[in-house]
Amino acid sequence: MVTLTETMIRTEGLWKEYDGKPILRDINIEIAKGSMVLIEGRSGTGKTTLLNILGCMDTSTRGHLWIDGKEVTKMGHKRLSKLRLHNIGFIFQEHNLIGNLTVEENIILPMKIAKHQKGHARLEELLEAFDIVDIRDKKPAKISGGEAQRAAISRALANEPDILLADEPTASLDLDNAGVVLGAFKKANEIYGSTVVVTSHDSFVKSYFSIRHTISEGKLSSEWS
Numbered sequence: 303m304v305t306l307t308e309t310m311i312r313t314e315g316l317w318k319e320y321d322g323k324p325i326l327r328d329i330n331i332e333i334a335k336g337s338m339v340l341i342e343g344r345s346g347t348g349k350t351t352l353l354n355i356l357g358c359m360d361t362s363t364r365g366h367l368w369i370d371g372k373e374v375t376k377m378g379h380k381r382l383s384k385l386r387l388h389n390i391g392f393i394f395q396e397h398n399l400i401g402n403l404t405v406e407e408n409i410i411l412p413m414k415i416a417k418h419q420k421g422h423a424r425l426e427e428l429l430e431a432f433d434i435v436d437i438r439d440k441k442p443a444k445i446s447g448g449e450a451q452r453a454a455i456s457r458a459l460a461n462e463p464d465i466l467l468a469d470e471p472t473a474s475l476d477l478d479n480a481g482v483v484l485g486a487f488k489k490a491n492e493i494y495g496s497t498v499v500v501t502s503h504d505s506f507v508k509s510y511f512s513i514r515h516t517i518s519e520g521k522l523s524s525e526w527s
């Protein structure tokens with residue numbers, strides 16, 4: 303049987319320069335729908351820069367980016383913010399939950415902004431899936447780093463995005479919590495079919511991913527296992 307894989311994210315000849323100095327040099331990446339991939343590299347190699355461009359939060363100096371077949375590099379502001387709100391969920395190293403809202407309120411917020419029709423059912427489903435029912439009424443300062451990242455994953459998934467992008471989501475966690483959070487990404491990938499892209503400079507993270515891209519000196523090299 304032949305399995306046809308469709309592409310969710312694709313770049314062609316992507317460059318990023320700061321003050322004339324190239325950080326990303328000719329990045330050509332293809333990420334299949336429903337896949338889970340790692341972008342690794344030492345600190346300062348351009349992981350955040352690349353992820354921000356893939357997540358439409360930053361623009362490249364030149365080159366092309368397609369998300370689900372649509373060329374992002376040609377989109378105006380309105381279409382871009384719509385794409386970010388509905389199609390892409392972003393998770394940061396520090397969870398970035400809003401401090402004076404509870405876990406539950408943090409997850410509801412993006413659904414309110416997007417006028418999600420089944421917000422409450424979706425909230426319950428996410429709290430269950432990521433095992434954070436018990437902490438739903440707590441503020442971010444009162445929960446652990448691993449719980450906060452699971453809440454951040456739930457929030458990122460609130461509007462049913464196709465893509466989940468996470469920038470060093472385990473960097474401030476101990477090994478146990480990092481494992482739990484990586485398991486949560488796997489779950490998002492398996493039960494929601496999200497295309498997951500994670501960056502990391504920790505070598506232990508490698509074992510969780512079968513598709514890995516390494517950035518070094520602005521170039522990407524890829525490996526599969």
Ligand SMILES: Nc1ncnc2c1ncn2[C@@H]1O[C@H](COP(=O)(O)OP(=O)(O)O)[C@@H](O)[C@H]1O
Binds near residue numbers: 344347348
């Ligand atoms: N806004 C910016 N202005 C100038 N240089 C930047 C900017 N953002 C990042 N850089 C530089 O680009 C390089 C890559 O940064 P970054 O993408 O944050 O790397 P990583 O996430 O792999 O640690 C670094 O040398 C950094 O100093």
Ligand SMILES: [Mg+2]
Binds near residue numbers: 349350351469470
């Ligand atoms: Mg970074």
